[in-house]
Amino acid sequence: MNAFIHHFTFEFRTGIRNKQLLLMNYLFPMGFYLMMGFIMAEINPPFREVIIPAMVVFTILAATLLGIPDPLVNARENGVFRSYKINGIPSISILVIPALTTILHLVIMTVIITVTAPLLFHAPSPVNWLNYGLIFVSMAIACAGLSVLIGVVSPSSRMTVLWSQLIFVPSMLLGGMMVPYSMLPDVAGKFAQLLPATQAMNAFNGLAMGKDAAFSPWGSVSMLLASGILAFGLAVYLFSWDSRNTIRRGHPLLALLVLLPYIIGIFLLA
Amino acid sequence: MLEVKDFRKTYGSYVAVDGISFDVKQGEIFGLLGPNGAGKTSTLECLEGLRIPNGGSLRVAGIDPVSESRKLRDLIGVQLQSAGLPESITPDEAMKFFCAYHNVAPRIDLLERLGLLEKKNTQFYELSAGQQRRLVLALAVAHNPQVLFLDEPTAGLDVATRVELHSMMREQQTAGTTIILATHDMAEAEQMSDRVAILLKSKLVNIGTPMEITATGAGLTKISVRTQTSSLSAAEITFPAVNQYKLKDEYNIYFSTDIGETVSAIITHIDAKGDTLIDLRVERPSLEDRFLEITSSGIAQ
Numbered sequence: 001m002n003a004f005i006h007h008f009t010f011e012f013r014t015g016i017r018n019k020q021l022l023l024m025n026y027l028f029p030m031g032f033y034l035m036m037g038f039i040m041a042e043i044n045p046p047f048r049e050v051i052i053p054a055m056v057v058f059t060i061l062a063a064t065l066l067g068i069p070d071p072l073v074n075a076r077e078n079g080v081f082r083s084y085k086i087n088g089i090p091s092i093s094i095l096v097i098p099a100l101t102t103i104l105h106l107v108i109m110t111v112i113i114t115v116t117a118p119l120l121f122h123a124p125s126p127v128n129w130l131n132y133g134l135i136f137v138s139m140a141i142a143c144a145g146l147s148v149l150i151g152v153v154s155p156s157s158r159m160t161v162l163w164s165q166l167i168f169v170p171s172m173l174l175g176g177m178m179v180p181y182s183m184l185p186d187v188a189g190k191f192a193q194l195l196p197a198t199q200a201m202n203a204f205n206g207l208a209m210g211k212d213a214a215f216s217p218w219g220s221v222s223m224l225l226a227s228g229i230l231a232f233g234l235a236v237y238l239f240s241w242d243s244r245n246t247i248r249r250g251h252p253l254l255a256l257l258v259l260l261p262y263i264i265g266i267f268l269l270a
Numbered sequence: 271m272l273e274v275k276d277f278r279k280t281y282g283s284y285v286a287v288d289g290i291s292f293d294v295k296q297g298e299i300f301g302l303l304g305p306n307g308a309g310k311t312s313t314l315e316c317l318e319g320l321r322i323p324n325g326g327s328l329r330v331a332g333i334d335p336v337s338e339s340r341k342l343r344d345l346i347g348v349q350l351q352s353a354g355l356p357e358s359i360t361p362d363e364a365m366k367f368f369c370a371y372h373n374v375a376p377r378i379d380l381l382e383r384l385g386l387l388e389k390k391n392t393q394f395y396e397l398s399a400g401q402q403r404r405l406v407l408a409l410a411v412a413h414n415p416q417v418l419f420l421d422e423p424t425a426g427l428d429v430a431t432r433v434e435l436h437s438m439m440r441e442q443q444t445a446g447t448t449i450i451l452a453t454h455d456m457a458e459a460e461q462m463s464d465r466v467a468i469l470l471k472s473k474l475v476n477i478g479t480p481m482e483i484t485a486t487g488a489g490l491t492k493i494s495v496r497t498q499t500s501s502l503s504a505a506e507i508t509f510p511a512v513n514q515y516k517l518k519d520e521y522n523i524y525f526s527t528d529i530g531e532t533v534s535a536i537i538t539h540i541d542a543k544g545d546t547l548i549d550l551r552v553e554r555p556s557l558e559d560r561f562l563e564i565t566s567s568g569i570a571q
Binding site for chain 2: 002003005006007009010013014017018075078079080082083085086087088089241242
């Protein structure tokens with residue numbers, strides 16, 4: 001427990017101390033939130049209705065997808081994991097603790113957004129706080145798991161950016177934050193259901209914000225949790241202590257299994 | 271304390287280590303020498319449990335590094351050649367963090383001893399190369415390991431830190447710690463090691479005390495002589511048992527296979543010429559000389 005506390009404390013401080021992580025955890029989401037609140041809400045007043053869930057989802061995407069994978073790849077490339085292995089630090093701690101500390105940073109940012117949005121932008125507050133918290137946790141677990149998995153299977157920082165952007169950019173466009181899911185063409189809508197952002201926005205709308213969900217909101221929560229747990233499981237299974245390791249437990253393409261809950265969801269929730 | 275028997279490590283078709291065997295006793299400082307690509311790192315990494323051997327057997331403190339790697343963690347300390355610490359960690363955090371995983375109290379005294387106390391809240395990337403190496407060493411010994419692996423421990427360190435580090439190694443040895451020292455610094459290996467093993471082209475080509483290893487070479491002893499009136503400088507003067515001669519900075523330098531015979535003849539010659547001896551130095555072949563001899567000839571004993 002003592003080891004966990006020291007490890008957690010160090011990783012949490014790193015989230016503020018490291019300029020790149022500080023940017024992804026706080027500065028980028030905060031800047032985007034203020035910009036969207038002040039500009040977008042004026043241009044498009046209905047955006048006020050979703051500003052809280054949309055900005056929370058954006059914050060989660062930025063902090064996890066853009067913040068978690070690269071430090072993992074760098075640590076592996078620089079021999080930090082080798083040093084950890086020699087000192088008996090288990091792989092599960094290496095993968096889970098950065099995710100947990102990122103979630104703690106996300107809690108702080110989410111509280112800031114949730115408290116300030118009604119005051120600054122007259123945004124409606126959630127009507128069901130318990131569900132709001134549950135959906136936040138589910139989305140955070142899904143994205144943190146996915147990000148850790150990207151960090152584990154990416155051979156280099158360059159590939160990390162590619163994989164992360166492959167999820168981040170479509171999430172911004174199709175995830176229901178900027179354009180409501182109901183306005184998407186059918187094919188784009190099906191593709192959007194593969195994205196955690198779409199599921200989170202659907203669940204927020206249906207279960208926390210008092211609006212209509214486009215499809216089963218509890219199904220969305222289940223998919224987020226299932227994919228998050230699956231992602232962490234796959235990350236632990238595919239984890240490699242160093243880049244020169246010639247023995248791998250599985251092919252990196254196994255990571256695509258993380259999409260399975262969403263694919264099943266498309267058929268079950270159609 | 272450490273047993274290596276018919277150890278073999280391959281990477282695909284490349285043979286990194288080809289059936290080497292040696293033992294290391296408890297409390298011994300054992301130098302592992304060899305040019306780049308000789309198999310030192312592969313040997314160390316398999317002993318540290320970082321890689322899986324392809325043949326033979328390894329035992330470290332009575333433990334198989336592959337099947338009992340969890341047990342091994344508290345018994346060994348490793349200073350890797352690369353820093354291997356997160357960029358943003360401070361010495362204070364690193365000490366608490368690593369000691370917590372080894373279930374021992376943080377050794378802040380080691381930070382003080384290695385001159386890192388003032389830097390205890392400085393992030394790792396802001397430390398100098400020497401400070402980084404000192405921190406990694408402090409972390410490696412903090413849990414009092416039975417076996418300590420040091421990979422190029424003094425590379426990039428200033429003289430004072432190097433002396434301090436050697437003193438720490440001796441203390442660890444006195445406390446019963448076995449030290450495996452991989453280094454390219456032959457003077458360090460000769461000074462610190464009780465025994466050394468030389469790896470060349472994936473094979474073990476020589477093992478023994480530094481004295482034994484230097485004694486098995488061509489055995490040329492360097493004799494440097496300076497006199498008042500340069501009575502030795504004539505090139506035609508020859509002395510018994512001398513293989514090579516050169517003149518450098520007013521010193522007549524002889525490479526001899528028999529020190530006694532050569533020195534005696536030189537003194538006799540100086541007396542006979544009425545000259546006066548100013549300086550006479552005798553240098554046995556160093557481990558570095560012998561190492562270069564072995565690696566350049568590529569012999570496999």
